[in-house]
Amino acid sequence: MNNRWLLPEGIEEVLPDEARRIEYLRRRLLDLYQRWGYELVMPPFIEYLESLLTGTGNDLDLQTFKLTDQLTGRMMGVRADMTPQVARIDAHQLKRDVPARLCYMGTVLHTRADGFAGSRSPLQVGVELYGHAGIESDLEVLQLMVATLAVAGITEPYLDLGNTAIYRGLARQAGFDAEQEEQLYDMLQRKSVPELDALLESCRLDADMAAMLRGLVDLNGGDEVLGRAREVLAGATDEVRQALAQLEAFAARAREVLPGVPLHFDLSELRGYNYHTGMVYGAFVPGQGQAIALGGRYDDIGADFGRARPATGFSTDLRTLLALGEVAPEAPAAIFAPAETDAGLETAIARLREAGETVVRGLPGQEGDAAAMGCSRRLVKSGRDWVVAPD
Secondary structure, eight states: OOOTTOOOTTOOOOOHHHHHHHHHHHHHHHHHHHHTTOEEOOOOSEEEHHHHTTTTOHHHHHHOEEEEOTTTOOEEEEOSOSHHHHHHIIIIIIOOSSOEEEEEEEEOOOSSOOSGGGOSSOEEEEEEEESOOSHHHHHHHHHHHHHHHHHTTOOOOEEEEEEHHHHHHHHHHHTOOHHHHHHHHHHHHHTOHHHHHHHHHHTTOOHHHHHHHHHGGGOEESTHHHHHHHHHTTTSOHHHHHHHHHHHHHHHHHHHHSTTOOEEEETTOOTTTTTOOSEEEEEEOTTOSSOSEEEEEOTTGGGGGTOOOOEEEEEEEHHHHHHHSOOOOOOOOEEEEOSOOOHHHHHHHHHHHHTTOOEEEOOTTOSSOTGGGTEEEEEEEETTEEEEEEO
16 A cells, blocks of 8 residues: 555645645734734744754654754754744844844644644744833733734634742752752652652652642632732741732733733742743633643743843644634635637736736646636626626
8 A cells, every 4th residue: 555645643744735825924913023022033944953943942852853963963953933043043143133023834743742733843923022021021022922823714712821930939949959950840740749748748848838738739810819829928038028019010001901800829830930020821712731832931041142132922733823823814705817829818817916806727628617616706808909808
């Protein structure tokens, strides 16, 4: 059996109808971002590994395809996330002192499927805002994330908010080393209470410190979570309490600018913990356990590129938006032109295409009529002129 047509698992090709939907949504989103002042950048699909993995941690390392550059012998990687690339562009290429707003869209490649629909080649789209450290820039990115979903026809998302600085501060207060901090992080993500209790006991923490760390597991839900968090973390350092206050202020502003969008909180949700430094947020829809868009603050990632800058942004997958939203561009009402040699016909075809019409030229001896070619109208000769008539 000839299986040459088979594609690797999780790698998709896009057929005409789906490609039209993707391109329609892509153009609408780029227009949206432009109206908000975000400039388009196009990072390379492949580059040196140390640049791709700057500040991103082990998770992205495992998701990155690696190969050897035959020119230099250095290791290269196929991008699994465009965020580090855009940070490099801001820090090393643009070198602006004012806030920079950048957007991007392109294919990334993963060694394993870990997102919605099991794709290993998502079409990543996102925005990044560099040069401002306040919650106002986080809020702008959050608004733009919700606006992105709305353009895709996803009008009733709910948002999950957190702040990685709360856990970072608690880990410092507990005196954890890097290995202990990573172990506890992993247990919190899995909400494995027995393992968590065993680790805290082995660390010989005082009862109050252990209770605060253990309490993170249950600090998830609605508005009541913030009140409970103030009680649970009453014995925390000023750093932790300030991070909690920042989360409360961010949530209050989010309610003002996104009225009607439900807010949830999860203080043990630390996605992207290895590079996020503050606010994190995700968008969810009913019936889907995974976030459909993710964002957050990742200050100073540009330090490895020679220039540390405050940074925040979000990204999502274009195919996920299409699968869950309502994007239905109308197919072009194409015009069929006969396979004839006629100067008047050439002029008529050129005029119609210049006016924005889709004209499909017939070919001598071809099979199929105008309808089979997706055309609802045709060019016919009327006297000395060529005119458009219903098929």
